[in-house]
Amino acid sequence: MHASSWVWPPASSRxxxxxxATTAATSPPPCCAWPFRSSARTGVSTREGALAFEAVxxxxxxxxxxxxxxxxxxxxxxxxxxxxxxxxxxxxxKAGETQESIRRVRALxxxxxxxxxxxxxxxxSFDRAGKATEAAHLLAAAMRANPGSDGLLYALANAQxxxxxxxxxxxxMRKVLAIQPQHAGALNYIGYTLAERGGAADLREAEGxxxxxxxxxxxxxxxxxxxxxxxxxxxxxxxxxxELRRADRLSPSDPVILSHLGxxxxxxxxxxxxxxxxRRALHLLIPASTRRRPNPAPQARVDPPDRPDRDDAKVxxxxxxxxxxxxx
Numbered sequence: 001m002h003a004s005s006w007v008w009p010p011a012s013s014r015x016x017x018x019x020x021a022t023t024a025a026t027s028p029p030p031c032c033a034w035p036f037r038s039s040a041r042t043g044v045s046t047r048e049g050a051l052a053f054e055a056v057x058x059x060x061x062x063x064x065x066x067x068x069x070x071x072x073x074x075x076x077x078x079x080x081x082x083x084x085x086x087x088x089x090x091x092x093x094k095a096g097e098t099q100e101s102i103r104r105v106r107a108l109x110x111x112x113x114x115x116x117x118x119x120x121x122x123x124x125s126f127d128r129a130g131k132a133t134e135a136a137h138l139l140a141a142a143m144r145a146n147p148g149s150d151g152l153l154y155a156l157a158n159a160q161x162x163x164x165x166x167x168x169x170x171x172x173m174r175k176v177l178a179i180q181p182q183h184a185g186a187l188n189y190i191g192y193t194l195a196e197r198g199g200a201a202d203l204r205e206a207e208g209x210x211x212x213x214x215x216x217x218x219x220x221x222x223x224x225x226x227x228x229x230x231x232x233x234x235x236x237x238x239x240x241x242x243e244l245r246r247a248d249r250l251s252p253s254d255p256v257i258l259s260h261l262g263x264x265x266x267x268x269x270x271x272x273x274x275x276x277x278x279r280r281a282l283h284l285l286i287p288a289s290t291r292r293r294p295n296p297a298p299q300a301r302v303d304p305p306d307r308p309d310r311d312d313a314k315v316x317x318x319x320x321x322x323x324x325x326x327x328x
Contacts, residue, residue, distance in 0.1 A: 082112070086121045098129040113142045116151025123159045132162035150180040157189070166193070187213035188223050195230040206230045221251025229260050237267035255281040255312075259319050271326060278323050285316040 085108060093101030105118070105125040112118045119139060126135035136159035143152045157172035170193055176186040191209035194202040210227040217223050228243035241264040247257045258281035265274035 082108075082115075082118075086117065090121055090124055093125050093128045098125070101125040102129060102131075109138075109142070114146050114149045114151060116154055119152050119155030120158065123155055123162065127159075127162050132159055135159045136163050136165075148179060150176050150183060153179065154183065154185060157186070161189075182212075182216060184213045184216040184220070184223065187216070188226050191230065192226040195226065195233050198233055203230065203234050207234065219250060221247045221249075221254065221257065224250055225254070225257045225260055228264065232260065232264050232267065237264055240264045241268050253284055255284040255315055255319070258284070259315065259322070262319075262322060266322075266326070275323070275326055278319050278326070282316065282319050282323065285312055285319070 086105070089101050089104035089108065092098075092104065102125045105121050108118050109122045119142070122138065123132065123135045126132060126138075136156060139152060139156040139159050143149065143156055146152055153172055153176045157169045157176060160166075160169035160172060170190065173186045173189045176183050177190070180186075187209045191206040191213060194206035194209070207227075207230055210223070210230050213220075213223045214227050224243055224247035228240045228247055231237075231243060232240035234240075241261075244257065244261040244264050248254070248261050251257055258277045262274040262277035262281070265271070265277060
């Protein structure tokens with residue numbers, strides 16, 4: 001997988017209360033059903049997006065005492081209401097109102113500290129303000145008050161990763177799996193981290209973890225990318241190429257996936273196609289000040305990174321090095 005824009009909430013998380021923890025890692029979250037979720041791709045500003053979510057929130061609150069209505073696109077009204085509040089809060093942050101975003105998400109977190117989606121929203125709002133370490137402290141305190149919560153542990157691991165404490169993040173992700181072995185996000189994070197290390201034992205473990213993650217979320221381009229990357233490190237270039245092509249179809253316009261795809265093409269003799277992949281990736285990493293960055297694919301907008309490769313500058317430097325090696 002790639003660090004698919006750590007944008008909020010993960011397909012492995014967003015849920016009604018913790019009763020759904022067992023299936024959350026394998027089921028699409030409520031937010032994925034949001035008709036408003038594509039507003040970023042239809043020219044709606046983040047400020048307008050915040051107002052739209054707030055309007056939905058107000059409507060749902062005004063009708064909360066009415067008889068229970070049928071689910072909307074398979075989402076219970078209570079989950080839809082929570083999601084509207086979270087999205088409204090996060091949209092405020094994206095519009096530059098970081099303190100208001102933090103205030104709103106902290107209020108939700110105080111109500112629902114064990115909800116993984118809420119915990120990840122807390123991290124998102126704090127990280128946008130450059131306060132990932134502070135979020136990690138809050139999540140660790142909530143974890144002590146709610147031991148055994150896989151959702152809180154997963155959010156804490158992401159916060160540790162954002163705070164450059166990768167060793168702690170890996171250890172915490174393993175604790176997530178001890179509680180919830182079917183947590184696709186944790187499987188992906190651990191698997192990719194081990195694949196990056198590249199040792200024989202690490203790669204064997206990574207392959208098993210990532211194969212399970214693919215089974216749980218077969219349509220997640222980020223996870224497909226992680227698995228393809230691992231296969232490539234194992235020397236199985238043909239299999240890796242097929243999986244990385246699939247990842248590119250699932251999450252187009254992702255520079256990390258394109259970089260890995262280019263590596264697989266080089267390994268299988270497709271030099272010209274590899275050059276094209278690397279050039280596409282490099283174009284996507286041109287600073288936003290000089291080019292409007294394309295909107296991320298739907299899955300990328302709802303998943304946290306599940307792996308530590310979010311540094312665009314580092315990715316760009318690696319791709320430039322690969323291009324020089326192929327076309328000096």
